[in-house]
Amino acid sequence: MNARAFYFLTLWIYTLLLLNQNGTAQSKLSYAPGPANFDTARFAHIYFLRDLPDDFEHNWLGVIINDNNGMCVKADMNRIYRVNTILTGPTLFFTHIDNNRESITIDLQPGNNYYVQLKPVSRPNETVAGELTLLTQSEALARIDAYAGAIQDRYCIIPFTPHVDFVDGDFNDTVFWYADKKHRYYFRMLEGWDFIMRSTLRTIYGFRNDLISGTYSEAGGLLYLPLTKCKSEQDFEKYCVNKFIPGILEHSGDSITNYSIETINSPPGITYTKLIRIENITWQAKYKKGQPFTVRSAYTVFYWTNERRKGYSACLFESERGLPSELHAMETIEERVKWCWNSFSLKKWQ
Numbered sequence: 001m002n003a004r005a006f007y008f009l010t011l012w013i014y015t016l017l018l019l020n021q022n023g024t025a026q027s028k029l030s031y032a033p034g035p036a037n038f039d040t041a042r043f044a045h046i047y048f049l050r051d052l053p054d055d056f057e058h059n060w061l062g063v064i065i066n067d068n069n070g071m072c073v074k075a076d077m078n079r080i081y082r083v084n085t086i087l088t089g090p091t092l093f094f095t096h097i098d099n100n101r102e103s104i105t106i107d108l109q110p111g112n113n114y115y116v117q118l119k120p121v122s123r124p125n126e127t128v129a130g131e132l133t134l135l136t137q138s139e140a141l142a143r144i145d146a147y148a149g150a151i152q153d154r155y156c157i158i159p160f161t162p163h164v165d166f167v168d169g170d171f172n173d174t175v176f177w178y179a180d181k182k183h184r185y186y187f188r189m190l191e192g193w194d195f196i197m198r199s200t201l202r203t204i205y206g207f208r209n210d211l212i213s214g215t216y217s218e219a220g221g222l223l224y225l226p227l228t229k230c231k232s233e234q235d236f237e238k239y240c241v242n243k244f245i246p247g248i249l250e251h252s253g254d255s256i257t258n259y260s261i262e263t264i265n266s267p268p269g270i271t272y273t274k275l276i277r278i279e280n281i282t283w284q285a286k287y288k289k290g291q292p293f294t295v296r297s298a299y300t301v302f303y304w305t306n307e308r309r310k311g312y313s314a315c316l317f318e319s320e321r322g323l324p325s326e327l328h329a330m331e332t333i334e335e336r337v338k339w340c341w342n343s344f345s346l347k348k349w350q
Helices: 003-018 137-146 233-247 330-341
Strands: 044-050 061-065 071-075 079-085 089-097 100-108 113-122 128-134 152-155 174-178 183-188 202-207 217-225 255-263 272-286 292-305 311-322 345-348
Touching (some): 044 100, 061 113, 061 128, 100 113, 100 128, 233 255, 292 330, 311 330
Antiparallel strands (some): 061 089, 089 100, 174 183, 183 345, 255 272
16 A cells, blocks of 8 residues: 555544544534633632543433532543532532432532542442542542543533433434424534423523523524425525524514624535524613623524425524623634534434
């Protein structure tokens, strides 16, 4: 094999290694939920180490905080997570698998680091338990120094409806959702979002933590749209401009301050896709001084038809709401929704 052939073979193998389960090359995204301007000095930091191999490589291990008040991490094997929390004082962390509950209590103080080993283990009664072991700093730092991957940041979401994160099929953080009687949508969510709410019309991920900010929140996911007939891309763009963009305003008095629209790639089976960026002002909720909130959002709005030529439309979106100083730049929000969109696929039911 000559050098040129070897180069392309190596490149092909590397590309295969990057492919996610939907068959799409998925780049790494640097992301942590929360406002752009929060003060990180107030946080305690808990490192959860699941860096050693175990017998459950295809399953994540969830650590719950303070008696079902929130899941602070979903730990995959060969990963290290740093959970940043503004909680202080004795704080309970536990796992709950097959009715086996394992817990530890840590006296959290701002600015301090704590280290917990996570390990799912088999029990003699053919059940599984998620062991938590508090490590010394020297032992933990030695393992962190030897770890080749990137440490992933998480921010505790409190309060939190218990156990809504344990949804069948989301063990790989890939969401599937109804598209029609024969098809489903698949896409990956942002790594920092562990909260899932499902309803008839949407799948939502959200971040809201009043301990961090009383004004900032994030939302994202899949939203169904009413467009069922579309003959051309020009008709689709007219729908986006004349119907979709005005329709994002929630209340009278809200106003769009800026928007843009462009055509982007469509995965197999999707006919038309537009990337729409919108900034608007909402008076639905106001800061205590009477200041309205700013909303920055990025949407991939798409349309497709099934084998019987029936049309369907929806959008994948990421959105932030709060004071202007709390919001990330539109380019950052766009990067996040594109990351999710690059994993998107339309598949037949299996």
